[in-house]
Amino acid sequence: MPRPPSSALLPLILLLLPAATVPQGNGAQGDGIATLAPDSDTRWVPFDLTPGNQIRFTLTLDARPVTAILDTGVSHSVLARNSPAADPKRITDGGQATAIGGMVAIGWLPTDRLTLGGLTRRGGGVTVADLPALATGSARAVDMLVGRDITAGQALDIDYANHRFRLIPSGQLPYPGALAPLGISPGRRVYESAATVAGRRVAPLVVDTGDGAALTLSTPAWRATRSRDLPSTTTISFGLAGPVTSTLAILPVLRIGERTAHNVEVRVEPPGGFSETIGVAGRLGSGFLQNYRVLLDPSAGRMVLSPGPQADVPPLRSTSGLLVGLEPGKLKVLHVMRGSPAATDGWQGGETICRINDAPVPADYAGSTVADWSIAAPGTVTRLGLCDGSTRTLTARRFY
The missing domain is CATH 2.30.42.10 (PDZ domain)
Structure with a gap:
């Protein structure tokens, strides 16, 4: 399937939970206890890329197969309220969480065992929320968003060209590529990096595989780059809490660590938008990442970008509007x-x-x-x- 044009309707899934939402304490709570199989490097997880540039796959949750999207912009994994795996009798109220488009009501569901590739997590739980199909990039809804709590303790190797990913021990460097900084923010608890636009550093940037766009910037970050004279239009995207209208332009040059990319779409949120609200400069999404083989290893402090065949291909543009x-x-x-x-x-x-x-x-x-x-x-x-x-x-x- 060809990449959607830069103006396409794309999903933006980034959910930040209040710290009090996730139970804390022993390993059976919160994030649970995750272990990797000795042969985890051979346990690839196949996926298909949705029309909205998202990684869709199947995992096992409490002995049930569930469809999921890999979403490093979610601080804690989310299960759809209408999923067969969401037992209403075991869900407790979790208040509200901050999502793109506004606030969403959430709950909490303890889990026993989750299996994903070579990773097994025992204990812990998942956030429960509505996951509308439109916000997940397809006419078909998924059961779950797999977030930071499941993946961040390992290195995440995403092979976009071959539609597969795997979880391997942190510290490995399975292939060469351009290096960029990567960490987990202590407050927001999501993957974050930095970029350079028009010679100016833009940080922090959430590295968000659940965001179908390439690069999204807050209004203050965009103004700081002094790129406002670029030809622009408007576009719309969909978050868990509703639609967002943004300015759309094409950046001539974007630098991520050691990698220089050309002709990258950028979406600029309105003043007071989501990125500004949570204190980040913006998001680096799957619209950009899918052009590379990507290694996300926050424990080692690095992201590795190995160019794929589409890395230097200009984005498609709408000519209709x-x-x-x-x-x-x-x-x-x-x-x-x-x-x-x-x-x-x-x-x-x-x-x-x-x-x-x-x-x-x-x-x-x-x-x-x-x-x-x-x-x-x-x-x-x-x-x-x-x-x-x-x-x-x-x-x-x-x-x-």
Whole structure:
């Protein structure tokens, strides 16, 4: 499946729990006790990459197979309230947690045994919250978000090119690559690093595999880089607590440790956005990480980036300006990008499209070539049949 354009609707899953939420004390509480099998380096976990750039796989929780997303931006793993593994009788109230888009209600569920690749965790528990499908990058919801509490004690080796990852002992360096700093913040308890934009250091940056975007910056961090004169538009993303509208631009150069990347999409949150609220400069997401083989080893203080075949390929860009969500048999307009052809033609959020160039919207739209109309070459004219029976044409144009 090709990478989505920089303007695509992407999920942003970052959940910070109040310290009092997670039970503390002996190893049977909180994070539990995790051990690695002697052959953990051979126990690869296969995954598929969702339309929103997220790592989706299966693990075993209390003898049940559950679908999950690997999410280093979550301070403590989350189980969906409607998952078969979430026993309502054992869930206790956990108050609220800070998520992208606002606050979400959470609970706490103790667990006995979790198995993921070569890792086994005994004891501990999971946070319980609503996990809507839209916030996890697919029309299909998952049962769980696997966060820092499960992965951070080991090195996490993500082989995006071959759709597999593994957990191995910290300190190993299984392949060469560019080094970058990495740690777990004591207060936020998530993976964090730093970057350089326009010669200015941007830190801390949450390294967030659950965020479908490449780079997201807070308004103060963006202003500090003095990159505001770049051509820009707007886009929308979805967090656990709702939608977020951001400014979108393409950075000519981004430096992460020893690695220099070119033409990287950047999303700028509105003033007072999530990153600013929790005291970080922004997030480095899977839209960037998927271009590399990535080793995340916070105990060793490092991230390793080994370029893959897509590392220097410019991001796809919308030439239509319509950001749509897939519904049965139709597309719903969720956002009209500023300065786009769609904005010029007067498109509005909430309108629905049932036909594209006189063909119906297929069930597999997100992964099909039918969706390429939104990134067509400038000058391409697309016939869009609205569900009310009217038809409009849209002429593609580069606008950011």
